[in-house]
Amino acid sequence: MICLAAAVIGGLMMSRLTKKLNLPAVTAYLVAGLALGPFCLGALGIKGFGFQSLEQVEGLSVLTKTALGFIAFAMGSEFRLHQLKSMGAKAITIGIVQAVVTTLLVDGVLVCLHLLFPQVISLPAALVLGAIASATAPAATLMVVRQYKADGPLTRLLLLVVAIDDAVGLLLFSVSFGIASALESGAVNVLGVIVEPLLEILLSVGLGAIIGILMDRVEHLFHSGSKRLTLSVAFVFLAVGLSMLKFNIGPIHCGFSLLLTCMMAGTVFCNVCDTSQELMERVEKWTVPLNVLFFVISGAELDLQVIANPITLLIGVLYIASRSAGKYFGAWGSCKLSHCTPAVTKHLGITLLPQAGVALGMALTAAALADGALVRNVVLFSVLVYELVGPALTKRSLLLAGEIRVEGKTSSRVTDTPREHISIH
Secondary structure, eight states, X not given: OHHHHHHHHHHHHHHHHXXXXXXXXXXHHHHHHHHHSTTTGGGGOOTTSSOOOHHHHHTTHHHHHHHHHHHHHHHHTTOOHHHHHHHHHHHHHHHHXXXXXXXXXXXXXXXXXXXXXXXXXXXXXXXXXXXXXXXXXXXXXXXXXXXXXXXXXXHHHHHHHHHHHHHHHHHHHHHHHHHHHHHHHSOOOHIIXXXXXXXXXXXXHHHHHHHHHHHHHHHTTOOOHHHHHHHHHHHHHHXXXXXXXXXXXXXXXXXOOHHHHHHXXXXXXXXXXXXXXXXXXXXXXXTHHHHHHHXXXXXXXXXXXXXXXXXXXXXXXXXXXXXXXXXHHHHHHHHHHTTOOHHHHHHHHHHTOOOOHHHHHHHHHGGGSTTHHHHHHHHHHHHHHHHHHHHHHHHHHHHXXXXXXXXXXXXXXOOOOOOOOOOOO
């Protein structure tokens, strides 16, 4: 508990410094995590002062998964019917096109590297990294939007595209990983390449929809604000817990996506409940400390050892450069096709650069490949760069698009008002 307290306080204190540098609070929390991690202060071995090993950080995964569940639930609330009618088609087009373009571009660059230097990277690893490149980090994006109260066409489209991007990325990764496994083993697994990823998406959407409907029905039984908040938190806990279940139907391995399950629960609940907006605001305030802890722990998970390997650095730089180009030009081209405004067309691609948990989860699955360790290290290096730079770039793009209103210094403090004296005589 002392370590968790140090993490939250350290993150908040670091945010005071980054505010003077006009950087988002997310960057402060990540840097604080890096400082408290096993490669900095944690290496001193002082109990309760920093995270002393990566195993200790990984032991807090239940907290990070829960925080990610609340973030996904909040993003799902952006899929309101009136918004989908005006932006749904554009968001789907952009979400699919930019993800596919990014995958193809990264694949192209890394496959060329394989052909020139086969000893540096294998073909299966190149294909898998291309698919991982499509994933975008919803957590960092949402935190920047919340901190600066950003709103407008770019912000609303961004939140929809990021949510769609995760579903597309899951499909792309499953197909690429299936092909990579086939190249190594010489046998094609149709169930693993096509059936299982589609089933995971359908099961996640179905489970999320059921949870969203149940939440609405039970919510009507209570009128107290505190009880309705408690109920909302409990249902998100339920969604996170159920999304971790795995089972088999004959030869088919079945599971759920935490992000898709919680997003769908938020989407359904906010479209069937008339009082959802007020309740979502309550949940948002309740989860602030949890979100701070999530990003500090994410910063502590960043492995600085990957920087020491020159091959990882070489592939990592190529991966980051080609992924950034794919995200920017994929979003730019699809925005042009969808007839978006010039501001959205120009800035959307930059806001899609952050990458974190989803990509790391894919890299963990790719560890089964012969070059799985290389894939993991390249993704770790890219996450290190994108997590530290991405939020600041997202803020800059939203600012240039005119969707962040600069407020100057504000304070939430309210001076205590003494109660009126009551005589008991």
